[in-house]
Amino acid sequence: MKRTICFCLMLSLCLLIVFPGFAQQKRSGNRPFKVYAFIPYAGYMQGGTAVPAKFGQLQDYLATLGIAKYNLIYENRITDYPDGNKTHGVINRSKLDPLAKLASAEPGVIVALDLEGWNRFDTLHTPAKLLSAIGAFKEIDPAAQVGLYATVPQDTYGYPKDTALYNRLNKAYSSVAAAVDYFSPSLYNYKTTDNEEWKKGVVFNLEACKKYGYPNKKILPYITPEINVNNERRMLDYSEMMYRLQTLYDLGADGCLIWGSSGMRDASGNRIIVNENEGWLKAVKDFLKQHS
Numbered sequence: 001m002k003r004t005i006c007f008c009l010m011l012s013l014c015l016l017i018v019f020p021g022f023a024q025q026k027r028s029g030n031r032p033f034k035v036y037a038f039i040p041y042a043g044y045m046q047g048g049t050a051v052p053a054k055f056g057q058l059q060d061y062l063a064t065l066g067i068a069k070y071n072l073i074y075e076n077r078i079t080d081y082p083d084g085n086k087t088h089g090v091i092n093r094s095k096l097d098p099l100a101k102l103a104s105a106e107p108g109v110i111v112a113l114d115l116e117g118w119n120r121f122d123t124l125h126t127p128a129k130l131l132s133a134i135g136a137f138k139e140i141d142p143a144a145q146v147g148l149y150a151t152v153p154q155d156t157y158g159y160p161k162d163t164a165l166y167n168r169l170n171k172a173y174s175s176v177a178a179a180v181d182y183f184s185p186s187l188y189n190y191k192t193t194d195n196e197e198w199k200k201g202v203v204f205n206l207e208a209c210k211k212y213g214y215p216n217k218k219i220l221p222y223i224t225p226e227i228n229v230n231n232e233r234r235m236l237d238y239s240e241m242m243y244r245l246q247t248l249y250d251l252g253a254d255g256c257l258i259w260g261s262s263g264m265r266d267a268s269g270n271r272i273i274v275n276e277n278e279g280w281l282k283a284v285k286d287f288l289k290q291h292s
Contacts, residue, residue, distance in 0.1 A: 033245070033291040034255030035284055036070040036220065037062050040262040042271035050273045053201040058274075062078050065276055066288040070257055071103055072112045078133070079117065086117030091133050100140035107143055110220075112184065112257065114149040123172035134179050149222065150186035152177040153208035158190040160201035166274065170208050177212040183210060183219045184257055187248075189227040189236075206251050225280040226264050231266065235272070241283035249291065258284070 043053040044061050051060060059069040079089040103111050115133060118126045121205040134146055153170045160166050177183070185205035192198060202221070209219045223244055225236045236244075248256055264272050274281050 006277065018070055024027065024130065031291070033249050033253070033287070034068065034175065034220070035066070035245075035258065036068045037071045037258040037260075038070060038112075038258040039258065040272065041260055041264070041274055043273050045273060045275040045277070054273040062274075065281075065285050066160070066292050067258075067284065068109075070110050070112050071106070072114060072259070073099055075113075075115045075117050078113075079115075081117075087119045089117045091129075091136060093136060096133075096136055097140050100137045101227060103137075103144055104141040110145045110147065110181065111141075112147050112149060113137070114180070115151070116149065120151075120154060121129075122167070126148060126213070127173055127176050130173075130176050131179055134176075147180050147182045147184045147220065148176065149184060152180060152183055152212065153185050153205055155186045156201060157186075158192065158207060159197060159204060166204075166208070170211070174212065180217070182217055182254075183209040183212070183214075185219075185221050187221045187244075188224050193229055193240075195240070195247075198244070199247055202247055202251060206253060210252075219252065220255045220257050221248060221253055222257045222259055223248075224259050224261075226261060234267070235264075236280040236283075238279055238283045241280035245283065245287045249287075 037056055038061070039062065040055050041058060043051050044058060045051070063069065075086075075089065077089060078099060080092045082087050082195075103109070113133060115130060118129055120126055130148060130151065134148075135145055138144055141155065150151055152173050154166055154173065187198070187202055187205060187206070190201075205221065206219060225241060227234060227236060227240075245256070260272070266272060276282060276285050
């Protein structure tokens with residue numbers, strides 16, 4: 001018996017020495033995965049009845065399923081456009097400061113700035129503008145965990161045909177990567193129902209996050225339960241959403257930011273009512289039971 005125990009201990013030690021990643025791989029098999037959501041839909045199903053809900057009420061309901069909220073701030077809420085051109089937008093501190101102050105009252109809620117208006121290919125000026133925006137926000141709320149939508153790395157709108165272009169572009173935003181608190185590439189569905197094609201974009205973008213060299217910064221990609229193929233808009237089904245969550249998990253993401261559009265409608269033209277017992281939301285609920 002003692003010989004058997006000693007042998008097992010020696011074998012385990014050898015595995016750790018010969019395969020240093022063995023223990024980490026084993027731990028990663030049950031690591032937590034955090035799901036955040038910004039869902040401006042019409043309400044939720046409860047006991048077979050549709051319950052109308054305002055935005056905040058719906059976020060509170062999603063929280064009961066283990067889905068956290070995130071503070072998404074669109075650029076028009078903090079930016080002015082003197083000549084009407086979004087690429088010439090200017091941060092307005094009288095808009096930004098109150099929002100940062102409000103954010104400071106919810107220290108556990110991550111902040112997501114959506115600043116898409118500036119020309120992303122202007123790598124001489126745009127990174128500096130982004131740094132200025134992050135700095136201004138943190139001046140008011142130093143403890144804020146701030147990320148940028150689809151900026152580090154840059155939005156590839158699926159799997160990029162020219163990976164060299166995006167590698168150069170991402171490198172030009174290295175200073176911004178240093179300033180954000182987490183990485184949030186956009187991994188929306190981009191008009192394809194092909195899971196493997198979607199996965200190619202995931203692989204490229206997650207590797208781009210890791211190339212920045214900040215292993216302690218979480219990777220929280222944006223995904224959406226909505227898809228538009230050939231002008232037909234619909235919600236992802238259970239298997240499609242589960243595939244996305246499992247793929248992100250398997251490839252090393254720390255969680256995801258689910259985004260929904262207030263303009264999304266069902267087949268009858270009505271605003272969306274979420275249902276935790278079917279479709280994409282059930283997939284999220286089931287996945288979180290395994291990885292919360």
